[in-house]
Amino acid sequence: MTPGIAAAGAYAPRSRLTGDAIADAWGQFKAGGIEETAVPGPDEDVLTMGYEAARNALDAAAVSGADVGWVGFATTNPPVEEEALLPRFGEMLAVPETAETTMFTGSLTAGVRALRAAARAVDSTGPALVVASDAPRGALDEALEQGAGAGAAAFVVTADGAATLDAFASVAEPAAGTRFRERGSDRSAGLGITPFDRQAFESTVTRALGSLDYDEAAVDAAAVQATDGRQPYRVTGALPVSGEDLKAHATVHTLGDTGAASVPLSIAMALSDDVSGIVGVAAGSGATAEAVAIDVTETVPTGVSLDGEVDLDYASYLRQRGEVTGGAPQGGGGYVSLPAWHRSLAQRYRLEAGRCPACDRLNMPPRGACSHCNALAEYEPVELSRTGSVEASSIISQGGAPPEFAELQGRSGEYATGIVAFDGPDGGSASLPALFVEVDPEDVAVGDEVEMTIRRIYTQEGVTRYGFKVRPSA
Amino acid sequence: MRDAYLIGAGQSDFGAFPDESYRSLFRTAFEETTASVPKGISRDDIDEAYIGMVSIGGRQIGLPGPAVTEHVGLDGVPCVRLENACAASGYSVRQAIQAVRSGMADVALAGGTEVMNDLGRDRARYWLGVSGEMEWERMAGTTFSGVFAQIASAHMAEYGTTSEQLSHVAVKSHEHGAKNPHAHLGYECSLEDAESAPTIAAPLGLYHCCPMSDGAAAVLVASEDVVDEYTDDPIRVAGAGAASGGIGLFERDSYTSIPATRDAAAAAYDEAGISADDLDFAEVHDCFSIAEIVAYEDLGFCDPGEGGAFAESGETRLGGDLPVNTSGGLKSKGHPIGATGASQMVEVFEQLSGHAGDRQVADATVGLAHNIGGSGGAATVHILEREGSA
Numbered sequence: 001m002t003p004g005i006a007a008a009g010a011y012a013p014r015s016r017l018t019g020d021a022i023a024d025a026w027g028q029f030k031a032g033g034i035e036e037t038a039v040p041g042p043d044e045d046v047l048t049m050g051y052e053a054a055r056n057a058l059d060a061a062a063v064s065g066a067d068v069g070w071v072g073f074a075t076t077n078p079p080v081e082e083e084a085l086l087p088r089f090g091e092m093l094a095v096p097e098t099a100e101t102t103m104f105t106g107s108l109t110a111g112v113r114a115l116r117a118a119a120r121a122v123d124s125t126g127p128a129l130v131v132a133s134d135a136p137r138g139a140l141d142e143a144l145e146q147g148a149g150a151g152a153a154a155f156v157v158t159a160d161g162a163a164t165l166d167a168f169a170s171v172a173e174p175a176a177g178t179r180f181r182e183r184g185s186d187r188s189a190g191l192g193i194t195p196f197d198r199q200a201f202e203s204t205v206t207r208a209l210g211s212l213d214y215d216e217a218a219v220d221a222a223a224v225q226a227t228d229g230r231q232p233y234r235v236t237g238a239l240p241v242s243g244e245d246l247k248a249h250a251t252v253h254t255l256g257d258t259g260a261a262s263v264p265l266s267i268a269m270a271l272s273d274d275v276s277g278i279v280g281v282a283a284g285s286g287a288t289a290e291a292v293a294i295d296v297t298e299t300v301p302t303g304v305s306l307d308g309e310v311d312l313d314y315a316s317y318l319r320q321r322g323e324v325t326g327g328a329p330q331g332g333g334g335y336v337s338l339p340a341w342h343r344s345l346a347q348r349y350r351l352e353a354g355r356c357p358a359c360d361r362l363n364m365p366p367r368g369a370c371s372h373c374n375a376l377a378e379y380e381p382v383e384l385s386r387t388g389s390v391e392a393s394s395i396i397s398q399g400g401a402p403p404e405f406a407e408l409q410g411r412s413g414e415y416a417t418g419i420v421a422f423d424g425p426d427g428g429s430a431s432l433p434a435l436f437v438e439v440d441p442e443d444v445a446v447g448d449e450v451e452m453t454i455r456r457i458y459t460q461e462g463v464t465r466y467g468f469k470v471r472p473s474a
Numbered sequence: 475m476r477d478a479y480l481i482g483a484g485q486s487d488f489g490a491f492p493d494e495s496y497r498s499l500f501r502t503a504f505e506e507t508t509a510s511v512p513k514g515i516s517r518d519d520i521d522e523a524y525i526g527m528v529s530i531g532g533r534q535i536g537l538p539g540p541a542v543t544e545h546v547g548l549d550g551v552p553c554v555r556l557e558n559a560c561a562a563s564g565y566s567v568r569q570a571i572q573a574v575r576s577g578m579a580d581v582a583l584a585g586g587t588e589v590m591n592d593l594g595r596d597r598a599r600y601w602l603g604v605s606g607e608m609e610w611e612r613m614a615g616t617t618f619s620g621v622f623a624q625i626a627s628a629h630m631a632e633y634g635t636t637s638e639q640l641s642h643v644a645v646k647s648h649e650h651g652a653k654n655p656h657a658h659l660g661y662e663c664s665l666e667d668a669e670s671a672p673t674i675a676a677p678l679g680l681y682h683c684c685p686m687s688d689g690a691a692a693v694l695v696a697s698e699d700v701v702d703e704y705t706d707d708p709i710r711v712a713g714a715g716a717a718s719g720g721i722g723l724f725e726r727d728s729y730t731s732i733p734a735t736r737d738a739a740a741a742a743y744d745e746a747g748i749s750a751d752d753l754d755f756a757e758v759h760d761c762f763s764i765a766e767i768v769a770y771e772d773l774g775f776c777d778p779g780e781g782g783a784f785a786e787s788g789e790t791r792l793g794g795d796l797p798v799n800t801s802g803g804l805k806s807k808g809h810p811i812g813a814t815g816a817s818q819m820v821e822v823f824e825q826l827s828g829h830a831g832d833r834q835v836a837d838a839t840v841g842l843a844h845n846i847g848g849s850g851g852a853a854t855v856h857i858l859e860r861e862g863s864a
Contacts, residue, residue: 329596334603334612344609364724365610371725392631392729394623395676396615402603403596405615417616418624419724431724433607433614441676446631457613467613 003119004161005294006127007063009056009303010268011049012151012255014438015039016308017317022146025314031147033229037256039312040135040150041437042320042411043455046075047085047466050133051092051454053152056303057129058093061156065093068156069125071101072118074110074132074260076181076188078103079464088466092349092454093129100125107284108179108225110260111153112168112292118157119165128157134259136188140323144179144188147228149256151306153264163271163278163300167293169212171204177285179227198234200286201225206238207289208281214293216240221273223266223280226252239279249273255306265306267294272302305474309438325410333404333460341465348467351386351422351452353430354379364422364430384422384430387473390448391431393418395441404458416441420450420470438471449473477698478574480709480858481581482511483823485691485816488658488808490591494688496530496538497545500587503690503813504546507585510823511694512705517546520694521579523553524570526563526586527812531593531601542587551583557812559605560761562586563691564716564815564845564854570695571714571856580700585692586817588810598686605848607722619683621723621849622762623675628729629764630677632779637677639782640763641668644681644805646791647760651802653792653832658687658808682763687808691817709826712748712840713857715741721851730779732850735772739844742855743774748840750774753796753857755825755835756842757818760803769844770798773855792833800825800833815845815854826860 018036023029031037040049050073058065073086086101095101102117104110111132118128133152138144157165178197181188191197205224222241224232229252236243249269251258258265263282270278278294318324346352347365354366358375366379395416401409409415416436421429436444437455450470457465484506486499508515525539534541539555558565563586570582590598602618611621629635645665651657668681694704701708717737720726726733743749750773758773760766767781775796776784784790790798801807801821804814822841824830830838839860846853 330594333596333600334608336609336613340609371720372727392624392628392723394616394620394627394678395673396617396620397673397675400617400619400674401615402612402617403600406596408615415615417614417620418627419729433611433616433722433724435615446627465613469614 001159002164002166003122003157003159004164005155005271005300006158006161007057007061007156007301008268008271009053009060009154010152010265010306011052011056012038012306013040013044013049014309015041015312015320016310017312021314026141029146030143031228033253034147034256035253036308037147037149038151038308039317039320042322042408043437045079045456046077046133046135046152047079047089048454048456049135049150049152050089050131050154053133053154054093054129054131056305057154057156060301060303063127063156065095068095068127068129069099070118070121070128071095071099072104072114072128072130074104074114075134076105076108076110076259077135078105091345094350107288108260108262109282109284109288109290111264112280112282112290115155115165115292116168116290122157122159130155130157132261132264134261136257136259138187138189143228144190147257149258151251151255151258151261151265153261153268162298163294163296165292166295167213169208169291170288171207171211172288173204175200175287177287179285197286201231201283202234204286204289205235205281205283208291209238209279212279212291212293214279218295219277219279220245221249221270221275221278222246223249223263223270223278225281225283226250226262227257229253251306268302268304271296271300272304274299320411322411325407327407329403329406334402338461338463349454351384351468353382353384353424355382362424362428362430364432382424384424387449387451388420388422388470390444390446390450391419391421393444393446404460408458414441416444418444434468434470436471437469475575476577478571478711479696479698479701480693480711480819480823481696481701481704482507482515482694483692483820484510485656485820486689487656488687488689488810491688492592496587496589497542499589499688499690500542500585501546503585503692507692507694512707513703515694515704517548519581520548520551520583522570522573522582523548523551524556524566524582524584525553526556526566526815527588528557528559528562528601530589531597558852559847560809560811560814561845561847561852561854562812562815565852567693567816567819567856568714568716568854571711574695574697580697582695583692584695584816585690586812586815587690588812589688590686590810591688602686610724611722617675619675619678619762622764623678624723625729625768625849626677626764629768632730633782635767635782638665638669639767639785640682641665642785643760643763643766644668647799647803647805650792650800650833651806654802654807657802657806658685659806660802678762684761684804684809687810689808689810689813689817691813691820693816693819693823707827708861709823709858710861711856712859713742713746715739715745715855716853718852719850721848723849730768732768732772732846732853734850734853735769735844735846738853738855739773742857746857748857752840753842754838754840755797755800756844757801757821758798758844759846760799760805761809766798766803773842773844792835797835800830800835818843818845819856822858826858
């Protein structure tokens with residue numbers, strides 16, 4: 001049996017920056033072939049975007065996190081340079097602690113490498129979850145930043161997935177990378193030796209495709225690494241599809257350069273378009289390339305949400321990126337110790353409430369005496385619905401946020417907070433305070449329907465606290 | 475159980491005082507308090523002291539009580555600091571009453587002091603925001619004003635309460651505060667001023683929020699056995715109620731009512747043997763205008779949902795049926811967190827002694843003071859009456 005993709009999910013931040021806005025600000029726009037780029041929210045990073053994509057994929061597959069036995073997470077921009085990040089990611093999705101987890105990083109090929117590793121592992125581990133999430137950055141006046149986008153794709157890979165992972169091929173040349181990020185920097189950079197860059201890309205990609213064992217006649221879609229909007233079309237000669245077919249599933253034109261998620265995002269797009277065969281090829285800075293051939297035997301369920309909603313002006317973009325805002329203020333802030341935070345992860349990541357055995361009511365957080373009948377009893381864990389309704393709200397005006405949220409507010413502007421009642425699985429509900437994202441705070445009203453997502457709360461002691469926030473229901 | 479009486483009360487000016495410390499402000503309040511005792515009092519007569527304080531921005535979390543009593547020459551007197559957020563000195567008064575009623579003390583000092591205006595903006599915001607449910611409300615980016623704004627949003631959605639009704643509370647409080655020489659914001663404001671002010675935490679505007687003040691206040695509580703040594707016009711503690719509740723708004727069944735206030739009020743009314751109808755005036759906790767409207771309802775001044783209309787009716791203004799916050803309230807007089815509950819007692823004492831000047835409620839014989847901490851995690855309600863006249 002050939003392992004295959006059983007479901008795919010994708011996510012992109014809702015803010016967009018157009019090439020025109022950059023051209024207005026800089027006098028020119030250097031990232032050719034890109035119309036607009038997706039800009040992460042001030043509380044988004046590759047982990048939170050990866051959560052969104054993984055949620056979409058798991059929901060599409062009707063697989064629960066508890067069934068997952070292997071997790072591969074690919075990015076060139078992990079939020080920290082050294083940390084076991086995946087246990088936290090797994091906890092967000094209720095993946096068992098015994099699942100095998102692997103980070104793939106250091107190269108734009110990480111996404112395809114993760115897919116390959118999943119295909120190898122899945123027989124012995126049960127359903128595998130592959131997540132490719134990236135948000136590259138560069139110097140403001142350079143093509144790399146001007147074309148830098150953000151997005152994530154995720155796949156549920158099973159031993160009998162409908163889109164079979166037929167073949168993989170890789171090539172490595174002992175060459176210097178044409179794109180790299182120095183240790184300690186959050187900005188990638190390129191060589192900028194145009195002919196050399198192009199030749200390195202074309203050569204590795206063509207050779208990887210050449211050694212890929214697949215049936216060209218069965219392929220009607222291609223996913224090719226795209227650091228700008230022209231690059232993928234330089235290798236159409238080596239592909240079994242036309243430039244037009246390539247463009248049909250390319251995300252670079254509307255999301256920008258999505259780094260290690262670039263090829264996985266195009267694969268997810270192609271799967272959502274019900275194609276019969278896909279060839280994908282990721283390029284690792286001219287030194288490596290990884291190719292994959294996918295045979296789609298039947299329709300693969302997908303959850304792809306890549307639409308933009310808000311066009312940023314350039315100043316708002318700089319603010320949202322944190323380029324023109326101060327850091328956290330002096331003077332301390334609200335402090336919740338890490339052990340205390342740790343004890344509440346099931347609530348903050350998965351809305352795990354407690355049912356009182358005495359009165360059957362839901363308690364959130366599930367601790368202490370029942371807030372309804374005062375019984376001092378052990379709660380039965382209950383996962384609340386991820387959707388809820390607004391019971392109370394307020395807008396925290398600009399400059400009025402608690403100190404530990406000052407940086408977020410500097411980047412996001414005023415925001416809404418409120419109390420949201422989440423439904424229990426068997427009736428009842430429990431309420432929690434929540435911060436609203438992806439909505440004009442003025443538009444939040446009591447009675448609104450919202451859904452939870454995971455975002456960064458803030459960073460203290462070098463540790464980012466992730467937790468749920470809410471946004472209008474899709 | 476012995477009866478307890480208020481024999482003296484006093485406070486410092488409320489405001490921003492770069493030249494004063496939490497000790498010097500308390501000294502002013504202490505001297506005003508002892509000076510207000512009709513027949514005078516010696517410091518040697520004071521048996522116990524209770525000081526309410528949220529700890530002046532974290533500078534003196536340990537032993538701030540003795541730091542204050544030592545400063546006013548009360549060395550040797552047992553003293554403890556009480557902390558229940560903005561209800562700190564409401565509880566210190568309760569503690570003094572308990573000491574006197576129980577027989578452990580014949581005269582007890584209760585008060586509070588706070589200095590917040592010498593803190594940087596961020597540090598002050600931190601200290602103002604530590605009284606909610608830190609692990610949940612605060613982590614949702616909510617401020618203290620944000621929590622009360624949430625209460626306002628729920629009250630508006632449930633009962634149709636309007637921003638203008640909130641503003642009526644502010645206009646009334648400023649009208650009263652303009653007559654109080656101790657007030658932090660002792661000026662009048664118009665409905666238009668209040669309605670057009672900048673937004674702080676929607677739906678609350680600037681005039682719907684109290685200021686951050688420095689100040690101190692104190693009262694002296696004496697037992698029935700000794701009260702005659704100090705006054706011929708005793709003011710009796712007719713009812714003392716207190717209660718606590720969930721410190722997070724989201725943990726309560728209703729966001730438009732504060733259960734701790736209801737419980738404390740029920741206990742106080744019961745002990746005093748009266749109802750809200752018997753009150754001549756009240757000092758209620760109005761850190762935000764919506765808090766005053768909710769207090770009207772929880773204290774039984776009007777039915778649930780009618781608080782907005784009650785504010786609009788004019789009945790709570792001086793000259794109305796039930797003047798509320800004749801001192802100007804937290805809104806106009808000011809809100810030095812730890813001193814607030816005690817300063818409410820100062821107003822009640824002055825009204826019942828007939829010393830409230832331009833703010834005097836005619837024939838004031840029964841008054842109520844209501845103090846809450848945070849968004850209602852703790853509450854005290856005290857009912858006082860001029861002896862022999864109630």
